[in-house]
Amino acid sequence: MHTIKLVLEYDGTNYAGWQIQPNGISVQQVVEEALARLLKEPVRVHSSGRTDAGVHARGMVAAFTTAKGLPMRAFSDGLNALLPPDIAVMEALEAPDGFNPRFDAAGKHYRYTIHRGERRSPLCRHYVWHARETLDLAAMEKGASHMVGEHDFASFRTAGCAARTTVRRIDAVDLALEGDLLHIDVKGSGFLRNMVRIMVGTLVEVGRGRRSADDVALLFRYPGERFAGPTAPPQGLCLMEVYY
Template identity: 70%
Template sequence: MRNIKLIIEYDGTNYAGWQVQPNGVSIQETMETALGALLKGPVRLHSSGRTDAGVHARGMVATFSTDSMVPLRAFSDGLNSLLPPDIAVASSEEVPLEFHPRFDARGKHYRYSLYRGGRRSPLARLCAWHVRGELDLAAMREAAKLMVGEHDFASFRTAGCAAKTTVRRIDAVDVGEEGGFLRVDVRGSGFLRNMVRMMVGTLVEVGRGRRTPEAVALLLSHPGSSSAGPTAPPHGLCLEEVYY
């Protein structure tokens, strides 16, 4: 038996998220269908996590078991020939049977993109949140630094989050400018449901002067005492990399 690890890139615009579900076509379902056609039988993918509807990925990690001896190239080039244009396998490799993409992960890197132009951009509309008006970047960076470290992020999750603990370790939150875009790069050991999007929504409120960095510190020191900012739209979020 072989354990094959895939790095998958996808545009999540037209999908109901990563996980197979009854209310729409998912990335996982599309991948498993293509793998089944390639290997002439059902295949089950195990991923490093889930992404919601509309969220993108450059580095989703997934594995599957097979007794097929087809060359590794078939799981990248061959599989890509069966996948739609908005999903692709960036790389494939054989890993030890005990490797698990979720339980062995040490951390993840998400990037959230905000478009800063005064007018809407047709080219940016599917991959960035269009935020008009001035933003106080110094205040946003000050608030971002307060999010780094181990904190109780209970105020930064949406309903339906089934996590047993809301304590998470955040290694970095960087707010950077790139052309007409603002990039928020978040690296950490793990994340609650919609946590990154709520972090970004809170930072935007700080940038607009509707919330102070001190108010963000209060959210972390007294979780549940008040609510975080709005959940940023899903299309600005991309899973960049999973660390092992």
């Protein structure tokens, strides 16, 4: 058997998330259907994680096994010919036996993008959160500094999160301006359900002056007992890379 590793890029606007589910078409479903056409057999694809409806990816890693020894171009160019325009295989390679894209991952890099322009942008509406208010970036950076390190992120997950432990290690939370866009890059060992979006929502509250930067530290001192900020909209989030 061959284990094939795929690096996928997709626009999540028209999908109900990565994982197959009954309430809509998922990215996983579309990829598996394309693979089944290519290989002439059912295929189960396992990913490095899940993205919610409307969330995008530049570097989602997935893997599957097959007995067919096709050249790697069949799993990149060949598969791309069967995929819709909003999903593409960026890289395909044979992985070692037993490779697990989720459990073998050492870390992930997410980017959240906020549009700070006075007026909304129709052309980037699917990829940003339009925040009209002026944001105090210095305060947001101070708040972000409290998120770096190993903490209990119990206050930064949504209902339904089934994680056994809420302790996670965050290696960096960096803010960078690009014209009217504010990118928030979050890198860490792993993430809870909606954790990055709640981190961003909390930082935006800090930037708007609705909570202090030091209040972020209290969310870790009393995990699960104090409320973090709102969950930022999905369209601003993109999975950039998975590290192994």
